[in-house]
Amino acid sequence: MIGTLESKVPSGPLASKWSGYKDHARLVSPANRRKLEVIVVGSGLAGGAAAATLGEQGYHVKCFCFQDSPRRAHSIAAQGGINAAKNYQNDGDSVFRLFYDTIKGGDFRSREANVYRLAEVSNLIIDQCVEQGVPFAREYGGLLANRSFGGAQVSRTFYARGQTGQQLLLGAYQSLCRQIDAKTVSMFPHTEMLDLVLVEGHAKGIITRNLVSGKIEVHAADAVVLATGGYGNVFYLSTNARGSNVTATYRAYKKGALFGNPCYTQIHPTCIPVSGQFQSKLTLMSESLRNDGRVWVPAKKGDQRAPSEIPDTERDYYLERKYPSYGNLAPRDISSRSAKEACDDGRGVGPDGRGVFLDFADAIGRLGEKTIRERYGNLFDIYEKITGEDAYKQPMRIYPAVHYTMGGLWVDYNLMSNVPGLHVIGEANFSDHGANRLGASALMQGLADGYFVLPYTLPTYLAGQIGKRPAVDHPAFRQAETEVRARIQKMVNVYGTRTVDSFHRELGLLMWDKCGMARNASGLREALGRIPALREEFWGNVRIPGTGEEYNQSLERAGRVADYLEFAELMCIDALERDESCGGHFREEHQTPEGEALRNDEKFAAVFAWEFQGNGAIETPRLHREALSFESVELAQRSYK
Amino acid sequence: MNFNLRVWRQKTGEGKGGLVDYKATDVSPHTSFLEMLDVVNERLAEKGEEPIAFESDCREGICGTCSLTIDGEAHGPDHPGAACQLYMRRFKDGATITVEPFRARAFGVVKDLVVDRGALDRIVQAGGFVSARSGSAPEANSILVPKHDADLAMEAAACIGCGACAAACPNASAMLFTSAKVSHLALLPQGRPERTERVLRMVAQMDAEGFGNCTNTYECEAVCPAEISASFIAKLNREYAMATLRKRAGE
Numbered sequence: 001m002i003g004t005l006e007s008k009v010p011s012g013p014l015a016s017k018w019s020g021y022k023d024h025a026r027l028v029s030p031a032n033r034r035k036l037e038v039i040v041v042g043s044g045l046a047g048g049a050a051a052a053t054l055g056e057q058g059y060h061v062k063c064f065c066f067q068d069s070p071r072r073a074h075s076i077a078a079q080g081g082i083n084a085a086k087n088y089q090n091d092g093d094s095v096f097r098l099f100y101d102t103i104k105g106g107d108f109r110s111r112e113a114n115v116y117r118l119a120e121v122s123n124l125i126i127d128q129c130v131e132q133g134v135p136f137a138r139e140y141g142g143l144l145a146n147r148s149f150g151g152a153q154v155s156r157t158f159y160a161r162g163q164t165g166q167q168l169l170l171g172a173y174q175s176l177c178r179q180i181d182a183k184t185v186s187m188f189p190h191t192e193m194l195d196l197v198l199v200e201g202h203a204k205g206i207i208t209r210n211l212v213s214g215k216i217e218v219h220a221a222d223a224v225v226l227a228t229g230g231y232g233n234v235f236y237l238s239t240n241a242r243g244s245n246v247t248a249t250y251r252a253y254k255k256g257a258l259f260g261n262p263c264y265t266q267i268h269p270t271c272i273p274v275s276g277q278f279q280s281k282l283t284l285m286s287e288s289l290r291n292d293g294r295v296w297v298p299a300k301k302g303d304q305r306a307p308s309e310i311p312d313t314e315r316d317y318y319l320e321r322k323y324p325s326y327g328n329l330a331p332r333d334i335s336s337r338s339a340k341e342a343c344d345d346g347r348g349v350g351p352d353g354r355g356v357f358l359d360f361a362d363a364i365g366r367l368g369e370k371t372i373r374e375r376y377g378n379l380f381d382i383y384e385k386i387t388g389e390d391a392y393k394q395p396m397r398i399y400p401a402v403h404y405t406m407g408g409l410w411v412d413y414n415l416m417s418n419v420p421g422l423h424v425i426g427e428a429n430f431s432d433h434g435a436n437r438l439g440a441s442a443l444m445q446g447l448a449d450g451y452f453v454l455p456y457t458l459p460t461y462l463a464g465q466i467g468k469r470p471a472v473d474h475p476a477f478r479q480a481e482t483e484v485r486a487r488i489q490k491m492v493n494v495y496g497t498r499t500v501d502s503f504h505r506e507l508g509l510l511m512w513d514k515c516g517m518a519r520n521a522s523g524l525r526e527a528l529g530r531i532p533a534l535r536e537e538f539w540g541n542v543r544i545p546g547t548g549e550e551y552n553q554s555l556e557r558a559g560r561v562a563d564y565l566e567f568a569e570l571m572c573i574d575a576l577e578r579d580e581s582c583g584g585h586f587r588e589e590h591q592t593p594e595g596e597a598l599r600n601d602e603k604f605a606a607v608f609a610w611e612f613q614g615n616g617a618i619e620t621p622r623l624h625r626e627a628l629s630f631e632s633v634e635l636a637q638r639s640y641k
Numbered sequence: 642m643n644f645n646l647r648v649w650r651q652k653t654g655e656g657k658g659g660l661v662d663y664k665a666t667d668v669s670p671h672t673s674f675l676e677m678l679d680v681v682n683e684r685l686a687e688k689g690e691e692p693i694a695f696e697s698d699c700r701e702g703i704c705g706t707c708s709l710t711i712d713g714e715a716h717g718p719d720h721p722g723a724a725c726q727l728y729m730r731r732f733k734d735g736a737t738i739t740v741e742p743f744r745a746r747a748f749g750v751v752k753d754l755v756v757d758r759g760a761l762d763r764i765v766q767a768g769g770f771v772s773a774r775s776g777s778a779p780e781a782n783s784i785l786v787p788k789h790d791a792d793l794a795m796e797a798a799a800c801i802g803c804g805a806c807a808a809a810c811p812n813a814s815a816m817l818f819t820s821a822k823v824s825h826l827a828l829l830p831q832g833r834p835e836r837t838e839r840v841l842r843m844v845a846q847m848d849a850e851g852f853g854n855c856t857n858t859y860e861c862e863a864v865c866p867a868e869i870s871a872s873f874i875a876k877l878n879r880e881y882a883m884a885t886l887r888k889r890a891g892e
Binding site for chain 2: 049052053056067068069070071072074076077086088123124126127128129130131132133135136137138139140141142143144160161163166167170173174175177178180181187189212241242243275276278279280281283284382385386388451452455497499500501502543545546550551553554
């Protein structure tokens with residue numbers, strides 16, 4: 001049983017909370033660090049940065065990733081950039097402004113102190129990455145270049161062409177490699193975490209499966225850090241990598257960690273539309289394209305003319321019309337919903353009418369094709385590869401797609417969950433983006449947590465844990481291992497008639513339909529009725545060829561889909577309980593006359609953190625609320641008009 | 642569209658493998674090559690046969706996970722691009738397509754089309770980094786980097802680490818991969834203090850992993866999905882020569 005949720009936010013004025021915390025936080029001496037082991041699951045921006053930094057500090061780190069190399073974590077696919085409050089452009093930026101934009105962008109559903117800390121350390125991240133050799137874009141004088149990004153009126157985004165995530169991840173990966181070389185970090189690639197082990201209520205280890213040999217292994221440590229990313233693949237089609245999954249965080253949830261705001265999902269406005277039933281994933285076109293591209297649909301319904309034949313007067317540049325001050329740079333949730341509205345209204349473009357134009361003709365006319373090619377060349381190339389269309393000559397077609405999940409395991413100011421010792425960083429936690437994340441903030445948060453926050457907060461836990469690491473033959477490990485083996489065997493033994501992917505596709509469609517860009521109570525109730533039946537069919541009829549004792553990709557996917565089939569229910573329960581609209585969570589029952597999200601601050605200015613109930617069987621989870629109080633910002637109706 | 646596939650099947654790394662014929666029928670030209678394989682696998686699984694093992698993750702050409710040799714070319718015929726960015730419209734209807742794993746001495750087969758590329762990680766571990774401890778960095782704009790140098794460093798840093806260069810090279814050389822990292826870091830002021838040790842260690846590791854040497858066939862550059870230029874190999878050779886001289890001079 002869990003008591004009241006304590007956010008453990010330090011007292012004092014907002015701007016000095018973090019420095020005050022660091023001044024008084026408990027430390028672990030270098031001699032003791034050598035005696036402590038930390039497990040880091042995931043090697044993306046958050047996990048890679050944390051593992052490398054903890055290794056540098058002298059801890060023994062074991063880092064795990066399911067990919068064949070830590071360099072392949074999905075952070076690598078982030079395109080656009082990373083925010084920082086450097087104010088290099090002298091356009092009025094500041095730490096407070098970045099904080100304010102982030103908390104407003106999140107529709108006032110995140111914790112003030114965490115967001116302020118994020119804005120505060122943002123500048124250190126840029127320093128750190130430049131020192132690692134990240135080749136950020138530069139001006140001719142040799143200074144760092146910036147660009148603007150959705151949801152902001154200043155240019156604070158640092159970028160490396162359209163491959164910022166790749167370059168930042170490789171920076172973290174190289175730091176990780178340095179520690180592997182120094183033998184402070186042991187790397188376990190091709191290894192998936194299948195359970196969390198608690199000893200006397202503390203997270204003290206994990207159970208893993210070696211994906212090549214199928215071997216089940218146990219690992220004990222003094223603390224466990226989950227950096228396992230988001231759960232966007234619950235929708236089957238998303239911009240996430242094929243392997244991205246909820247398993248690690250969901251397993252921790254089943255062991256008692258609270259899951260915060262699972263219904264907060266970000267639908268990215270600029271993705272390539274779906275083209276066929278066998279499509280395996282959706283591809284994002286960086287939001288930076290909206291700096292120069294203009295979004296429009298035909299003003300008339302069912303206008304089938306080629307875009308070049310539609311004169312300007314018969315086009316509806318709907319973002320510029322509805323949001324004159326932000327125009328095409330309106331935040332993601334608003335842009336996505338506007339695209340859906342236009343398509344629902346019968347004005348969508350492309351083969352099935354689920355698309356809108358992103359047009360570069362004006363920008364090419366103003367700046368020349370060469371400049372546009374320099375800025376976005378690789379994105380135009382990706383677009384042409386996938387669609388076979390040349391976006392220099394005709395507008396791109398785009399449509400929203402699931403991209404990021406703001407929800408995640410609940411953590412306090414220390415980034416520790418309610419389970420002592422279990423820390424959660426990056427997209428895997430719920431913390432900094434509220435109900436909607438701004439562009440170029442995911443990279444910022446992942447690296448902030450990994451390089452500059454966790455390395456200060458983790459020692460406050462570890463300082464009291466010296467000499468308490470259990471041996472791997474402790475009964476808790478044996479029991480967890482037995483359960484993991486039994487679950488795999490049970491899944492393989494079903495040997496029914498339906499493939500794993502067919503279940504995943506069906507679940508994804510249901511979730512997209514009922515718990516996607518817009519939700520309502522009756523749809524959510526319908527989904528809650530259908531998910532258990534699908535889950536039951538899975539456990540009675542899934543077919544997994546091969547065995548558990550070998551390289552078996554069907555089995556890997558089955559384990560993840562089995563967790564999604566439970567997790568989807570939690571998402572819908574949360575979406576139903578949150579009877580308001582906020583950010584990416586749009587409840588159709590709650591909107592302004594203009595169709596904007598209508599919050600209910602009196603009842604819902606809170607984090608919803610869910611506690612797993614039941615012993616094996618799934619029961620309705622128990623809700624815990626962390627009230628959000630705002631001392632430094634006024635809760636305003638978000639306006640980008 | 643319909644295709645005849647000849648796919649390399651190999652149960653484990655130790656066992657022997659061979660080409661097995663499959664049919665891919667009713668494929669839309671807008672399907673990606675990997676999605677076509679997904680469909681083949683779905684049908685195999687429905688029949689109770691073991692699906693073809695192949696790895697992929699981002700499916701947008703940036704993570705470097707996919708590692709297929711298609712009709713004898715690393716990543717297939719549509720360069721530059723990774724196998725995941727290859728679409729069936731690129732093939733003729735009715736074509737026979739041979740699919741094998743990346744072949745190089747240093748890349749052992751794990752299963753079917755999956756190979757072990759841990760050797761590339763170990764090359765980076767041998768100095769392919771800047772020793773920049775978290776929290777120790779100076780203000781980012783305190784060291785100016787000419788745009789030209791930053792752009793060139795970015796071109797080298799764009800490597801996705803897939804290993805196609807080694808798979809395409811008749812000598813199974815990883816020079817393009819290694820040269821990209823050496824060049825990226827040597828071109829930036831932050832990478833210069835360690836440039837001597839870095840290039841010597843990385844080249845030694847490359848050799849120890851069993852990669853061959855470069856004989857200027859440029860096959861690597863031709864298949865590289867990230868368009869890494871073979872001129873970086875020349876830079877690697879210069880860096881290596883300078884480092885050797887510096888070492889000999891007792892630096």
